[in-house]
Amino acid sequence: MKEFFNVETIEAVLAHAASFSPVDTEMVPLAECLGRVLAEDVFSDVDIPDFNRSTMDGYAVRAASTFGASEANPAYLNVCGQIKMGERPSFTVHPGEAAKIATGGMLPDGADSVIMVEHTDRLDDTTIEAYRSVAPGQHVIEKGEDIRRSEPALIQGIRIRPQEAGLLAACGKTEIEVFRRPMVGIISTGDEVVPVDRVPGDGQIRDINTHSLSGQVLEAGGVPMVFGIVKDDRDDLEEKCRRALQFTDMVMISGGSSVGARDYTVEVLDELPDTGILVHGISISPGKPTILARSGGKAFWGLPGHAVSAMVIFTVVVRPFLDRICGLRQAVRRLPIQAVLRRNLASAQGRVDYVRVRLVEENGTLLAEPILGKSGLIHTMVKADGLIAIGMNKEGLYEGETVNVRLL
Amino acid sequence: MKEFFNVETIEAVLAHAASFSPVDTEMVPLAECLGRVLAEDVFSDVDIPDFNRSTMDGYAVRAASTFGASEANPAYLNVCGQIKMGERPSFTVHPGEAAKIATGGMLPDGADSVIMVEHTDRLDDTTIEAYRSVAPGQHVIEKGEDIRRSEPALIQGIRIRPQEAGLLAACGKTEIEVFRRPMVGIISTGDEVVPVDRVPGDGQIRDINTHSLSGQVLEAGGVPMVFGIVKDDRDDLEEKCRRALQFTDMVMISGGSSVGARDYTVEVLDELPDTGILVHGISISPGKPTILARSGGKAFWGLPGHAVSAMVIFTVVVRPFLDRICGLRQAVRRLPIQAVLRRNLASAQGRVDYVRVRLVEENGTLLAEPILGKSGLIHTMVKADGLIAIGMNKEGLYEGETVNVRLL
Numbered sequence: 129m130k131e132f133f134n135v136e137t138i139e140a141v142l143a144h145a146a147s148f149s150p151v152d153t154e155m156v157p158l159a160e161c162l163g164r165v166l167a168e169d170v171f172s173d174v175d176i177p178d179f180n181r182s183t184m185d186g187y188a189v190r191a192a193s194t195f196g197a198s199e200a201n202p203a204y205l206n207v208c209g210q211i212k213m214g215e216r217p218s219f220t221v222h223p224g225e226a227a228k229i230a231t232g233g234m235l236p237d238g239a240d241s242v243i244m245v246e247h248t249d250r251l252d253d254t255t256i257e258a259y260r261s262v263a264p265g266q267h268v269i270e271k272g273e274d275i276r277r278s279e280p281a282l283i284q285g286i287r288i289r290p291q292e293a294g295l296l297a298a299c300g301k302t303e304i305e306v307f308r309r310p311m312v313g314i315i316s317t318g319d320e321v322v323p324v325d326r327v328p329g330d331g332q333i334r335d336i337n338t339h340s341l342s343g344q345v346l347e348a349g350g351v352p353m354v355f356g357i358v359k360d361d362r363d364d365l366e367e368k369c370r371r372a373l374q375f376t377d378m379v380m381i382s383g384g385s386s387v388g389a390r391d392y393t394v395e396v397l398d399e400l401p402d403t404g405i406l407v408h409g410i411s412i413s414p415g416k417p418t419i420l421a422r423s424g425g426k427a428f429w430g431l432p433g434h435a436v437s438a439m440v441i442f443t444v445v446v447r448p449f450l451d452r453i454c455g456l457r458q459a460v461r462r463l464p465i466q467a468v469l470r471r472n473l474a475s476a477q478g479r480v481d482y483v484r485v486r487l488v489e490e491n492g493t494l495l496a497e498p499i500l501g502k503s504g505l506i507h508t509m510v511k512a513d514g515l516i517a518i519g520m521n522k523e524g525l526y527e528g529e530t531v532n533v534r535l536l
Numbered sequence: 537m538k539e540f541f542n543v544e545t546i547e548a549v550l551a552h553a554a555s556f557s558p559v560d561t562e563m564v565p566l567a568e569c570l571g572r573v574l575a576e577d578v579f580s581d582v583d584i585p586d587f588n589r590s591t592m593d594g595y596a597v598r599a600a601s602t603f604g605a606s607e608a609n610p611a612y613l614n615v616c617g618q619i620k621m622g623e624r625p626s627f628t629v630h631p632g633e634a635a636k637i638a639t640g641g642m643l644p645d646g647a648d649s650v651i652m653v654e655h656t657d658r659l660d661d662t663t664i665e666a667y668r669s670v671a672p673g674q675h676v677i678e679k680g681e682d683i684r685r686s687e688p689a690l691i692q693g694i695r696i697r698p699q700e701a702g703l704l705a706a707c708g709k710t711e712i713e714v715f716r717r718p719m720v721g722i723i724s725t726g727d728e729v730v731p732v733d734r735v736p737g738d739g740q741i742r743d744i745n746t747h748s749l750s751g752q753v754l755e756a757g758g759v760p761m762v763f764g765i766v767k768d769d770r771d772d773l774e775e776k777c778r779r780a781l782q783f784t785d786m787v788m789i790s791g792g793s794s795v796g797a798r799d800y801t802v803e804v805l806d807e808l809p810d811t812g813i814l815v816h817g818i819s820i821s822p823g824k825p826t827i828l829a830r831s832g833g834k835a836f837w838g839l840p841g842h843a844v845s846a847m848v849i850f851t852v853v854v855r856p857f858l859d860r861i862c863g864l865r866q867a868v869r870r871l872p873i874q875a876v877l878r879r880n881l882a883s884a885q886g887r888v889d890y891v892r893v894r895l896v897e898e899n900g901t902l903l904a905e906p907i908l909g910k911s912g913l914i915h916t917m918v919k920a921d922g923l924i925a926i927g928m929n930k931e932g933l934y935e936g937e938t939v940n941v942r943l944l
Contacts, residue, residue: 158747159747159750162750162754163754174736178736178738178740179738181741211739213728213739217739231842232726232728232741232841233739234728269912269913273910274912274913274915275915282918289751290751290752290754290755290847292918293748293750294747294748294751294847295914295915297742297743297746298742300742319621320621321622324566324705324708324710327582328582331619331620331622331625333640333706334705335705336702336705339566339698339702339705340705342570342698343696343697343702346571346698354567433639439698439702463873465873502677502681503591504682506584506702506703507682509699509702510703512699536697
């Protein structure tokens, strides 16, 4: 019996993402914060730096003492001391005086700038010539110039990159509140599917989706929780779905949208408490027969069984939901690579077509070469560098057009 | 005393990368292979799929039985059986016959194609009408069409993405030989630098580089090994360097290229056995006073002390060496994002300038907005989305020029 979908656009599906809540938070040590999503606004306990700091090796001076100095007409300055790293200088720099300072040193009272050692000559133990004039503040990072303790250094909801880890260190954060990594339950279905450690018999194939989807979950900052393979058995499916919903923050069942298993999946969803189907069919290819349900506040996905289709749907549709559940404050900007399409591509109107492409450089131009092939062939994803979209109202793209490539 | 560098171009420095060797290999379970570098050529133990497989729900037929069929003139076919998923059909499809098959099912002997259920009508228990003709091979993945067992499915030296994890599963690989994650020793130097858990006193600043560089090492697939902060003490520095070289595959010392510490670093390198300085100064800004040495076959880096400079040098110079040590077969293609420069940028000739930029979208155009600020300010890296390079022979870039942005 043929089933008719009430197909929705990708945009309409993505609009549901905001209705799911981020997971709760936990504390992690600084060394483990990379890639995690920050869950607190961060303030430094001190100004950074907490003193006027030299950015050069040279002499701390009052800028006015150097005004007018040149190669032809150097300023003569008295060396009044030497600054030790990591200590407050005990003396003051007066007009006409200079104090030896290294990069990172603390400016003494009275000094407002640093003249680079390359622009000076030492005449004797107590006198230098300065060949340039410096401006007030030159070669100095002022107290609080990097981060002021009164202002937030970081706002919650961002993914922590190496530079944010550095900034957290500067702020004295040895422990950081981050969103917990969401657990994502993964279920494969199909009587023909066998686990990786089995040699497939006649008509059997190994489970690919559990492993490609686990990889995509890990890349997105989640933790995959594998529930194994469900044969076409309604009771087993219901029990696995119940367990997955109990122990994880989001569930993905793959193959569950092909005709036989889809019937079971819909049946099971109909029986689970506090569960409703939000989407049943998306105007996208590959991956049209995708299901999205909400069960007890959690997203539950019925993904296509074909390996390529499941990965494309994860990339384009599921990932923004997972980003939201991860605690990311804003939709993640996916900046595309621009390339020139290498051949004509036909497409059906009324749906968005995602085409796998390989990127090839020729004479300095980046070309996108479509990889055609059935959506059941995982090797086409291995050959692919990215995906291009052909919009709803387009009948195709022409060779030579510039396309936006979303890297895989 | 001023030191003169024998400054080399970035290209000349990067050419040294090929002279370092990848680390050794280890076995990891399939579930842990994501992001690792494959160290073996992978063959499947079976053809994938190992049988002719339907890609649709419908009927397995001999294509010739449908030739000429249309809505007006359907072909009548005898239903000779139904294919069970995951089993070899026990019957043969003869001319004029059709066997019910679901997506993923195994084609019976005699059948060479599948007609979609949507293009048929069931007349009674044993007869269907087919409204379309199908070509031989249509809606079928042929035995070995995804992967042939006689050909390598994957070649060593690539980083494993989710799709490669899926392919490894299909090939029956429960354990995979990958390159060990290289250990990277990280040493910070400076009398003014204190650890994160200390409140900086007068003239002191917390250690940023250990944490930003650790993050960069993790992102690159390495394992940071932190050796802490060395005060400006030659013996302590030597001991830490010896230990780091002993226990890791590459060493980065930051701050060790500023005048004081640089002298010590060079002294220490001169005394270590089987050690030679390869590079002392790169025509790049920020980060000119970078040191690269080889010690017992391992790369040893003296990175600048300023937080931004150290991160830029890691991104542009160190990372390709680490990629090589990780076992990656080819130089990693870093595909840039194109954007339009938002203001004029001046630059000195004779060096490559790296400028931090923020990416802003305005009226559908991606703009690169330079973030100016001293290279000692970590918050400028936090604000930045990427880096743009201004070439050796350029005096600058103009507002409105298209620039290539390397994401951070």
